[in-house]
Amino acid sequence: MLKHFQVPDDIAVRVDVDKLRYATEQVFMKCGVPESEAKLGADVLIFADESGIDTHGVSNMLRSYVAGYTSDALNATPEIKIIKETPSTATIDGDGGLGLMIAPKAMEIAIAKAKAVGTGVVAVRNSGHLGAAGYHAMMAAENDMIGWCMTAGGKSMVPTFGAEAQLGTNPIAFAAPGNNEPTFMFDAAMTSIAGNKIGLANRMGKGMSPGWVAEDDGTPDMEGGAVADFAANSMRMQLPLGSTRELGSHKGYGLGVMVDILCGQLSFAPGFGTLARTRRAHFVAAYSVDAFGDVDEFKENMDGMLKGLAATKPMPGEERVYYAGLPEHEVRIERRENGVPLHPEVVEWFRDICAEFEITFDLA
Amino acid sequence: MLKHFQVPDDIAVRVDVDKLRYATEQVFMKCGVPESEAKLGADVLIFADESGIDTHGVSNMLRSYVAGYTSDALNATPEIKIIKETPSTATIDGDGGLGLMIAPKAMEIAIAKAKAVGTGVVAVRNSGHLGAAGYHAMMAAENDMIGWCMTAGGKSMVPTFGAEAQLGTNPIAFAAPGNNEPTFMFDAAMTSIAGNKIGLANRMGKGMSPGWVAEDDGTPDMEGGAVADFAANSMRMQLPLGSTRELGSHKGYGLGVMVDILCGQLSFAPGFGTLARTRRAHFVAAYSVDAFGDVDEFKENMDGMLKGLAATKPMPGEERVYYAGLPEHEVRIERRENGVPLHPEVVEWFRDICAEFEITFDLA
Numbered sequence: 001m002l003k004h005f006q007v008p009d010d011i012a013v014r015v016d017v018d019k020l021r022y023a024t025e026q027v028f029m030k031c032g033v034p035e036s037e038a039k040l041g042a043d044v045l046i047f048a049d050e051s052g053i054d055t056h057g058v059s060n061m062l063r064s065y066v067a068g069y070t071s072d073a074l075n076a077t078p079e080i081k082i083i084k085e086t087p088s089t090a091t092i093d094g095d096g097g098l099g100l101m102i103a104p105k106a107m108e109i110a111i112a113k114a115k116a117v118g119t120g121v122v123a124v125r126n127s128g129h130l131g132a133a134g135y136h137a138m139m140a141a142e143n144d145m146i147g148w149c150m151t152a153g154g155k156s157m158v159p160t161f162g163a164e165a166q167l168g169t170n171p172i173a174f175a176a177p178g179n180n181e182p183t184f185m186f187d188a189a190m191t192s193i194a195g196n197k198i199g200l201a202n203r204m205g206k207g208m209s210p211g212w213v214a215e216d217d218g219t220p221d222m223e224g225g226a227v228a229d230f231a232a233n234s235m236r237m238q239l240p241l242g243s244t245r246e247l248g249s250h251k252g253y254g255l256g257v258m259v260d261i262l263c264g265q266l267s268f269a270p271g272f273g274t275l276a277r278t279r280r281a282h283f284v285a286a287y288s289v290d291a292f293g294d295v296d297e298f299k300e301n302m303d304g305m306l307k308g309l310a311a312t313k314p315m316p317g318e319e320r321v322y323y324a325g326l327p328e329h330e331v332r333i334e335r336r337e338n339g340v341p342l343h344p345e346v347v348e349w350f351r352d353i354c355a356e357f358e359i360t361f362d363l364a
Numbered sequence: 365m366l367k368h369f370q371v372p373d374d375i376a377v378r379v380d381v382d383k384l385r386y387a388t389e390q391v392f393m394k395c396g397v398p399e400s401e402a403k404l405g406a407d408v409l410i411f412a413d414e415s416g417i418d419t420h421g422v423s424n425m426l427r428s429y430v431a432g433y434t435s436d437a438l439n440a441t442p443e444i445k446i447i448k449e450t451p452s453t454a455t456i457d458g459d460g461g462l463g464l465m466i467a468p469k470a471m472e473i474a475i476a477k478a479k480a481v482g483t484g485v486v487a488v489r490n491s492g493h494l495g496a497a498g499y500h501a502m503m504a505a506e507n508d509m510i511g512w513c514m515t516a517g518g519k520s521m522v523p524t525f526g527a528e529a530q531l532g533t534n535p536i537a538f539a540a541p542g543n544n545e546p547t548f549m550f551d552a553a554m555t556s557i558a559g560n561k562i563g564l565a566n567r568m569g570k571g572m573s574p575g576w577v578a579e580d581d582g583t584p585d586m587e588g589g590a591v592a593d594f595a596a597n598s599m600r601m602q603l604p605l606g607s608t609r610e611l612g613s614h615k616g617y618g619l620g621v622m623v624d625i626l627c628g629q630l631s632f633a634p635g636f637g638t639l640a641r642t643r644r645a646h647f648v649a650a651y652s653v654d655a656f657g658d659v660d661e662f663k664e665n666m667d668g669m670l671k672g673l674a675a676t677k678p679m680p681g682e683e684r685v686y687y688a689g690l691p692e693h694e695v696r697i698e699r700r701e702n703g704v705p706l707h708p709e710v711v712e713w714f715r716d717i718c719a720e721f722e723i724t725f726d727l728a
Contacts, residue, residue, distance in 0.1 A: 087452070091656045118450030159685050164676055184625065188614070193612065210611075217679055218679025242605055242606060246573055250552070251554075255619075257688065265665055266657075274669075274672065308638065309621065320525070324621065
């Protein structure tokens with residue numbers, strides 16, 4: 001279910017998770033990030049790598065973060081400011097730091113508020129890319145809470161009937177804990193496909209599949225083969241989840257607007273009133289299960305539901321039915337054992353950056 | 365955008381909104397519902413009718429509610445109980461009442477909590493059908509809050525790769541206020557199409573469109589023409605939003621599970637641990653904009669975003685781009701002026717039920 005974009009086994013270099021983590025931490029620190037922050041950022045990235053979310057791991061993202069720090073587009077030592085708060089809410093300014101580290105701090109605030117009054121809802125502005133949103137939602141689940149994380153911004157999604165991109169891919173992540181079953185963790189862009197997957201498909205020489213993008217005039221490409229522009233800061237013509245009006249693209253589009261509102265309007269981030277391409281903001285929330293009822297009973301019920309979903313009779317040609325978070329859990333077990341499969345180019349990049357930054361470490 | 369299922373103009377009978385409201389209130393009262401509750405339930409139904417959400421208005425829903433009351437499946441005089449609460453949360457038992465009236469009361473609790481501590485999050489069990497979920501989300505928007513409403517239950521959605529239905533259509537509604545622009549109101553099933561639309565299509569002699577349902581063995585029908593079972597309590601084989609794995613059906617499926625968790629697991633409603641067909645529960649939440657920042661600034665920014673979306677250049681063959689809530693707003697203006705177009709059969713049913721209940725009133 002997750003293997004569509006994995007580096008092919010015959011060329012992949014398996015890198016030990018702990019070594020990858022160490023090297024990533026060192027790279028962040030050489031960018032001026034304090035050690036505790038570097039460890040946190042690496043943890044978010046490695047979570048993606050070990051979970052099979054290759055679009056959001058070190059191979060796809062770390063070099064853009066390094067570029068951000070070295071160009072001073074990212075603040076390596078941000079001081080998070082709470083602009084406004086109530087017992088259950090906070091509006092936060094991330095001081096231009098990387099979202100990888102800002103979002104967990106926002107979620108810590110949400111969790112503390114949820115412990116105190118039942119729920120915590122935090123809107124975040126002035127913060128960079130947050131990595132795999134599922135990581136931050138999972139923080140709540142590990143505290144016996146339901147967790148949300150969303151991030152909005154950019155121009156990648158074409159509204160239904162539209163001929164120009166207006167919204168970002170605007171992912172929604174959501175996590176809820178079971179007892180013995182792997183945690184339910186949903187994390188998905190509200191476009192039919194994640195933006196980074198278009199980049200990965202381009203890199204692997206694959207064309208666009210049907211339903212992924214619109215032609216230049218806005219017409220959904222339902223045959224496949226359209227050429228997708230993935231240049232930095234380009235206006236990608238991605239279709240909302242649902243692809244066409246007939247298949248429900250107005251739903252993916254509407255959910256995308258919802259994410260813009262929760263992240264950007266609620267945090268009063270610049271550019272959300274004008275749909276500016278450069279806008280970016282996040283949203284995290286935690287709902288304490290204990291506030292609603294007995295935690296053990298909840299987790300037992302969750303286990304029943306999750307087992308029931310995984311036991312769904314499969315359709316012809318498929319061996320199993322999954323639920324969100326289950327494949328990632330299984331991949332984590334395998335990769336912690338066997339290492340993360342990286343493209344040789346990525347290993348090469350690590351060697352180069354380690355040499356440049358004078359990090360004496362052999363990745364693989 | 366909303367006209368797919370409107371009764372054709374040449375047979376539709378236009379009924380004045382206030383007359384339809386009065387007749388609906390009277391029908392509820394003859395079922396034993398107290399006057400204030402009857403007015404509330406009618407308001408929820410008429411909101412759907414006047415907004416063009418014909419699947420959730422009087423024509424499609426009222427007779428099933430009457431059947432519920434007369435068979436004692438529905439409690440006409442429920443006493444809502446708060447099972448557990450914290451400053452920002454409540455778990456509610458609806459005492460077997462109709463969700464039309466229970467959900468607004470749950471939202472009132474959520475709004476009161478949001479006024480006090482920033483957010484209010486309420487999970488509801490033991491409550492019937494709640495009508496158009498957007499109505500309840502709009503209550504928050506009218507109080508300068510962001511509003512959520514979800515409802516879960518039944519077996520209508522086939523998980524990605526599955527050969528049997530496991531989840532309901534599990535709609536998500538979300539509303540957020542602008543200043544002068546029509547309120548953003550999203551309300552959509554997490555299947556590719558709302559369940560009631562299948563019933564309406566059946567009634568109008570239309571076959572299933574591509575991507576709406578799965579064949580009996582679970583294979584997505586992407587050609588169209590599959591026969592959909594819409595018998596009461598049947599296991600409908602509806603596809604999640606996204607229709608196929610390639611188009612992102614795992615996202616619609618994952619969002620559907622999320623709705624099950626927020627409604628059913630969080631309210632500790634029976635049957636959610638076993639995916640029972642008879643399970644049903646709701647979720648409402650309100651986030652006070654004032655808790656995050658200046659309300660006027662928020663609404664101005666919202667106006668800018670909404671105007672920007674509606675001004676999106678359209679693709680060939682389309683005149684305009686909408687945002688969720690805009691078509692409903694425009695239909696409301698038209699129907700308040702010209703009446704709600706009802707099928708003659710529905711008018712006939714009203715005549716019969718008014719005669720049976722001794723309601724002396726002429727609808728049209």
